[in-house]
Amino acid sequence: MAVRRFLVDKSALARAGSPPVQPVLAPLLERGLLAICGVIELEMLYGARNGDAHQQMR
Secondary structure (H helix, E strand, C coil): CCCCCEECCHHHHHCCCCCCCHHHHHHHHHCCCEECCHHHHHHHHHCCCCHHHHHHHC
């Protein structure tokens, strides 16, 4: 049986702790149902402030 996953983008992840977004994303994250694609990963890595942040994201 296929597992439904939810694709999240950088803006949703940046707002993950805000009151309107947190109650939606937190349960999905806890259940391992959130996913990102290669383009989103590249966007996040490009936005790293320094080499240490870049390595931590990987």
